[in-house]
Amino acid sequence: MTDDDRAPYLLVHPGWELFGSDRMLLESARALRERDERVVVAVPQRGPLVGELQAIGVEVLIPPMFVLRKSSLHPRNWLRSARDAVRGIAASVAIVRRLRPRALYVSTIVLPSWPLIGRLSRVPTVTHVHEAEASASRLVNLALYAPHLASHRIIANSRFTLQTVGAVLPVLGRRATVILNGVASPDDVEPPRARIDRLRIGYVGRLSHRKGPDAAVEALAALRREGIDAELRLVGAVFAGNEGFDRELRERAAALGVEDRVAYLGFRSDIWPLLAEIDVLVVPSRQDESFGNTAVEGILAARPVVASDIPGLREAVGPYGSATFVTPGDADELARALRAVNEGWDLRRAAAIGDRDAARERFAPDAYRRAVATFLGSLPQA
Incomplete structure (x- = not known):
């Protein structure tokens, strides 16, 4: 005291x-x-x-x-x-x-x-x-x-x-x-890459079934089957008592043949360097979110966001053209949305850059x- x-x-x-x-x-x-x-x-x-x-x-x-x-x-x-x-x-x-x-x-x-x-x-x-x-x-x-x-x-x-x-x-x-x-963000952020060679997908949050990182792994595998070069970077950790999910996630990535394209980066208190390195952020939650902090951080980083179509996430980032919504837990739909980001990169990139300023004012x-x-x-x- x-x-x-x-x-x-x-x-x-x-x-x-x-x-x-x-x-x-x-x-x-x-x-x-x-x-x-x-x-x-x-x-x-x-x-x-x-x-x-x-x-x-x-x-x-x-x-x-x-x-x-x-x-x-x-x-x-x-x-x-x-x-x-x-x-x-x-x-x-x-x-x-x-x-x-x-x-x-x-x-x-x-x-x-x-x-x-x-x-x-x-x-x-x-x-x-x-x-x-x-x-x-x-x-x-x-x-x-x-x-x-x-x-x-x-x-x-x-x-x-x-x-x-x-x-x-x-x-x-x-x-x-x-x-x-x-939602705080840096005064300046790294703009999205002008050209994509390998699509860099990012996930930030708890590693749990509810948050859906396994759906992101499944979507990555679907993109690879279609011949789209992509990788997934997972930032976050399991909560105490849920260590089995981390093991299952790694085993599933191995079974799908994408273990070499999934990076497990652990918990980071500063997520902005990670957001600067990715092309698109996924927020694949399966259950209700009261407010989409992570989705907002993606918009503030000037990155396209693909999020589950649930009320809290739609309320948070629905007004922004760089956000896309998919059915919660549907890995195939998530993969299709990511493919659309990759194929329409010039428009998605421009929208993400424009959305950042509006989001900074709102949040x-x-x-x-x-x-x-x-x-x-x-x-x-x-």
Whole structure:
């Protein structure tokens, strides 16, 4: 802790890496620091996010924290979940009592105990909703969203998220304000190559069945069968406990005869050098995405994007001519879209270059920070 004894803004977040919601937590903290507010962030463990927060003058706590995953709802995990909940709630109550925060900002819906603690402690509480799965069962969505009825206000990261929340709990939807994610990019980016010899396909994100990198591998194999020279660069890693997917992905690439054309680059906190080296970015998610951070980064890098046709991704990059949408999980359709990019390169390249400026204005991080800081500053004090 520092010598600053002002009532802080307390931000709580379930992650510690630098994926989409982690970056938005960082931008929210930066928004408050730019207004010289005292900011304390609680995360469950150390990781790249912690260093980034400390670099901007944020105080970081690493307490026991109960995170509500879908697996927590399975009966076989109830005992462990109950234990984690007791430890997490005790730590949360102690933190709120000690800090007496000016406001509590709950980042994502998987921290169910914090809104109730904030409400009972008479601390203005906001939940920032980054998750929206309209295709999930109503019971699961109800279990995830209901604890946030205790929050005074809601921030939704897209209209799709707002609609999903409102369909499950209309009262929660009525409390919500949409603030689109701010997505940072370099001031200058490397323009796409004028001519393509071998099509360089990029993927950035978690390596999981839900995110669809295996569909990208299948599409690569389909392009190779058609005689199109192409390669795939995968940036990302599996989450703990899902290591088997990484093995299956490599085995599938070998079975399809494209193992020498797939590069596994691991997690990268800075994805812009990778985006500068590719020709086209794929975002082949199989399930709902509340907001397409990665797809937006592709547009900001002046690269054509081929994304799954799901509401969150279409809302994020649908307005841009350099974006193409395909049926989720359909590797053949993904391959056809990539072939079209390759064959119509001059037009796709020009569209991607033109789309970058419009996207920079729409997703400007400073606009996001102003909106979040103003929103939090307007909360009535208890």
